[in-house]
Amino acid sequence: MEFISTKEASNKWGISERRIQKLCEEKRIPGVFRFGHSWAIPKDAEKPADARLKSHKKESGKVHE
Secondary structure: OOEEOHHHHHHHHOOOHHHHHHHHHOOOOOOOEEEOOEEEEEOOOOOOOOOOOOOOOOOOOOOOO
């Protein structure tokens, strides 16, 4: 299995490296593991869904009131 760094995942998924680190700490990326001060993320891992979004937020570009 091939692995990528948090920096590579950040570029791939378009989110900050710090957010990737938090996702790793929360074990939200399957197959991730830590070695030393770095994280190894499976190359084929998919970006986890953003659990911070609320259901009443934008759906089709319009805010529901």
